Amino acid sequence: MEIVLPYSRLFEMTRAVFLAMGCSPAHADTAAASLLIADLRGVDSHGVARLSGYVRLWEAGRINPQPNIRLIHETPSTGVVDGDSGLGLVVAPMAMKIAIEKARSVGSGWISVQNSNHFGIAGTYAMMASREDMIGMAMTNASAIVAPTFSKEKLLGTNPIAVAVPAGEEPDFVADFATTTAANGKLEICQRLGKDVPSGWVQDAEGHDTNDAHALKNGGALLPLGSDRERSSHKGYMLGSIVDIFSGVLSGANFGPWVPPFPAYIPMPENQPGKGIGHFMGAMRIDGFRKAEDFKKDMDMWIRRFRSAKPSSASPSVIVPGDPERAMEKERMENGIPLLESVLDDLNQVNLKMGLDKISA
Amino acid sequence: MEIVLPYSRLFEMTRAVFLAMGCSPAHADTAAASLLIADLRGVDSHGVARLSGYVRLWEAGRINPQPNIRLIHETPSTGVVDGDSGLGLVVAPMAMKIAIEKARSVGSGWISVQNSNHFGIAGTYAMMASREDMIGMAMTNASAIVAPTFSKEKLLGTNPIAVAVPAGEEPDFVADFATTTAANGKLEICQRLGKDVPSGWVQDAEGHDTNDAHALKNGGALLPLGSDRERSSHKGYMLGSIVDIFSGVLSGANFGPWVPPFPAYIPMPENQPGKGIGHFMGAMRIDGFRKAEDFKKDMDMWIRRFRSAKPSSASPSVIVPGDPERAMEKERMENGIPLLESVLDDLNQVNLKMGLDKISA
Numbered sequence: 001m002e003i004v005l006p007y008s009r010l011f012e013m014t015r016a017v018f019l020a021m022g023c024s025p026a027h028a029d030t031a032a033a034s035l036l037i038a039d040l041r042g043v044d045s046h047g048v049a050r051l052s053g054y055v056r057l058w059e060a061g062r063i064n065p066q067p068n069i070r071l072i073h074e075t076p077s078t079g080v081v082d083g084d085s086g087l088g089l090v091v092a093p094m095a096m097k098i099a100i101e102k103a104r105s106v107g108s109g110w111i112s113v114q115n116s117n118h119f120g121i122a123g124t125y126a127m128m129a130s131r132e133d134m135i136g137m138a139m140t141n142a143s144a145i146v147a148p149t150f151s152k153e154k155l156l157g158t159n160p161i162a163v164a165v166p167a168g169e170e171p172d173f174v175a176d177f178a179t180t181t182a183a184n185g186k187l188e189i190c191q192r193l194g195k196d197v198p199s200g201w202v203q204d205a206e207g208h209d210t211n212d213a214h215a216l217k218n219g220g221a222l223l224p225l226g227s228d229r230e231r232s233s234h235k236g237y238m239l240g241s242i243v244d245i246f247s248g249v250l251s252g253a254n255f256g257p258w259v260p261p262f263p264a265y266i267p268m269p270e271n272q273p274g275k276g277i278g279h280f281m282g283a284m285r286i287d288g289f290r291k292a293e294d295f296k297k298d299m300d301m302w303i304r305r306f307r308s309a310k311p312s313s314a315s316p317s318v319i320v321p322g323d324p325e326r327a328m329e330k331e332r333m334e335n336g337i338p339l340l341e342s343v344l345d346d347l348n349q350v351n352l353k354m355g356l357d358k359i360s361a
Numbered sequence: 362m363e364i365v366l367p368y369s370r371l372f373e374m375t376r377a378v379f380l381a382m383g384c385s386p387a388h389a390d391t392a393a394a395s396l397l398i399a400d401l402r403g404v405d406s407h408g409v410a411r412l413s414g415y416v417r418l419w420e421a422g423r424i425n426p427q428p429n430i431r432l433i434h435e436t437p438s439t440g441v442v443d444g445d446s447g448l449g450l451v452v453a454p455m456a457m458k459i460a461i462e463k464a465r466s467v468g469s470g471w472i473s474v475q476n477s478n479h480f481g482i483a484g485t486y487a488m489m490a491s492r493e494d495m496i497g498m499a500m501t502n503a504s505a506i507v508a509p510t511f512s513k514e515k516l517l518g519t520n521p522i523a524v525a526v527p528a529g530e531e532p533d534f535v536a537d538f539a540t541t542t543a544a545n546g547k548l549e550i551c552q553r554l555g556k557d558v559p560s561g562w563v564q565d566a567e568g569h570d571t572n573d574a575h576a577l578k579n580g581g582a583l584l585p586l587g588s589d590r591e592r593s594s595h596k597g598y599m600l601g602s603i604v605d606i607f608s609g610v611l612s613g614a615n616f617g618p619w620v621p622p623f624p625a626y627i628p629m630p631e632n633q634p635g636k637g638i639g640h641f642m643g644a645m646r647i648d649g650f651r652k653a654e655d656f657k658k659d660m661d662m663w664i665r666r667f668r669s670a671k672p673s674s675a676s677p678s679v680i681v682p683g684d685p686e687r688a689m690e691k692e693r694m695e696n697g698i699p700l701l702e703s704v705l706d707d708l709n710q711v712n713l714k715m716g717l718d719k720i721s722a
Binding site: 080151163175181200201203232234237238250252255290295302321 | 434435436437440441467469471473496509510511513514516524526534536538539540541542543561564567568569586587588591592596598599600603606607611616617618634645649650660662666667674676677678679680
């Protein structure tokens with residue numbers, strides 16, 4: 001059973017929770033908007049379903065609701081932002097704003113972020129740039145649940161990459177993906193249904209491929225994009241590493257196995273080399289390369305050619321990155337956001353804890 | 362049977378071929394060095410084995426041996442280089458030099474390149490930046506032999522990405538990989554041996570997974586990294602698309618199915634929207650983010666932690682990107698570069714054609 005809530009109501013409720021945590025009104029607005037883009041775009045695992053997790057991090061003293069977010073090092077086109085342990089949902093958009101300002105002034109802007117927390121979906125921030133006639137990029141590292149090729153130890157997070165590119169008459173190209181074969185959310189669906197997972201998604205504690213949807217909880221690991229060595233999992237491992245280095249090492253945040261976990265009950269890794277979680281944001285002005293209208297005309301041509309590619313027999317038509325999420329956003333903005341009963345219960349416990357009103361259907 | 366030639370001899374021979382094509386001595390030096398890095402690093406498919414292919418492109422009038430390579434648009438941190446139909450082996454390092462100069466002046470530099478040709482291996486150019494205490498990135502598009510997820514048409518090239526990151530006591534991190542599951546070179550090895558290929562590498566003309574090593578020649582396509590939808594081939598498709606957009610659309614080069622093919626006997630695609638092949642080069646100064654020595658200490662820690670990860674049972678130890686190629690480079694610089702007899706024959710035909718001396722063992 002699920003209930004459907006209008007976006008505006010879910011937004012007010014989410015905003016109230018952030019206010020109750022001690023965030024300023026402006027930060028609560030930003031955090032609620034950043035979080036709920038995931039629900040609007042159909043990435044249910046990263047949206048309001050995680051709100052209770054953010055609250056638990058705050059209770060554990062790991063989120064500073066009134067951070068002094070600031071640029072601690074810069075050149076005209078680069079810099080590092082210290083998130084002061086704030087919500088990634090607030091720190092990340094501020095970092096992207098700085099990247100966009102730098103791009104406006106010298107063509108491109110690149111900000112690595114230290115001392116932050118989880119930021120929801122990467123696409124949110126990449127799309128801030130594409131709205132300004134810029135190409136936007138956003139990445140983050142995350143706690144280690146992925147094993148590099150040949151490793152039985154977990155050393156990388158799902159480390160997503162998002163790239164948003166403006167077009168002309170066509171909507172933006174928006175790629176947003178974890179550098180693993182399967183998202184953790186897909187694994188959880190199989191767990192709930194008592195189903196096996198396809199081969200190539202996870203390995204067991206000894207590092208062998210398994211169909212057990214519970215393998216990750218039992219000492220196993222998610223596999224990098226590619227699945228196994230024969231199908232080039234080392235390329236997914238390299239991608240996840242690049243995200244970790246750009247987000248963690250370049251900023252002075254934690255990296256590899258030292259990245260703070262999202263669940264507040266998991267102890268912090270010992271001997272951490274850096275501060276909090278790291279992100280990486282980039283913006284490049286289209287007209288830093290060629291006339292924006294010429295670029296957009298070519299992007300329209302690119303998008304139309306790919307969308308009209310002949311599909312394989314028995315396949316749906318070819319998808320341009322960003323199309324399904326945009327359709328979902330439109331649908332949910334009009335008709336509301338469906339919430340599983342378990343998510344609703346979870347939210348009501350948060351509301352109770354924070355002295356807020358209960359949500360009912 | 363194979364013969365082994367010292368690097369210096371192969372270099373002189375290669376340089377002589379470029380001089381005979383009409384390249385200036387400086388360009389011939391650069392082109393020979395750019396090409397042979399592939400042989401030194403063990404990427405035999407992209408090195409001197411392709412020299413005859415470059416010569417055929419020149420014969421077909423598709424390579425200008427005396428190009429006027431120039432910046433046609435710029436901001437302090439971005440720009441577009443017109444390669445004037447020159448060898449990618451010459452155009453790409455010049456573009457990376459400009460990116461490095463821009464990084465020196467404003468923190469980062471990003472150059473998209475139009476009107477170029479094939480450039481060998483991407484890692485070559487990324488490593489130019491890491492030698493300067495910068496993170497280097499290099500990409501290129503290439504002619505379409507890869508089918509997007511759900512497509513039976515080939516719309517993308519193998520579109521490689523390289524990222525080189527400097528460390529302190531440890532050698533650089535160097536990732537360099539095609540955004541497909543399998544490299545074309547691996548497919549060719551199976552063809553020569555009459556072997557099947559693993560599932561997930563190629564699809565047939567109808568878009569179905571096949572083990573036929575000859576499928577690509579018979580109307581099939583290489584598969585994006587991930588192999589199939591269940592194992593997230595759409596992520597490999599997104600990566601290949603990003604490379605195509607950054608290299609082709611952003612520069613005004615060709616993109617998608619319109620990228621010029623490497624084999625000179627294949628006709629040029631009709632109604633091309635841009636000029637030649639596109640590349641994308643980036644350089645970010647480490648100290649544009651934090652003190653270079655602090656970063657390098659952390660990179661050493663990163664590298665050592667990953668290299669010492671516990672391997673899965675029956676696996677070799679965990680590899681840090683760049684390690685195998687660096688070991689190969691050392692070995693081949695000391696002991697020479699092995700050439701297959703077929704490659705030697707091919708080179709001797711080139712030498713005959715260009716009025717140069719025959720190579721013997």
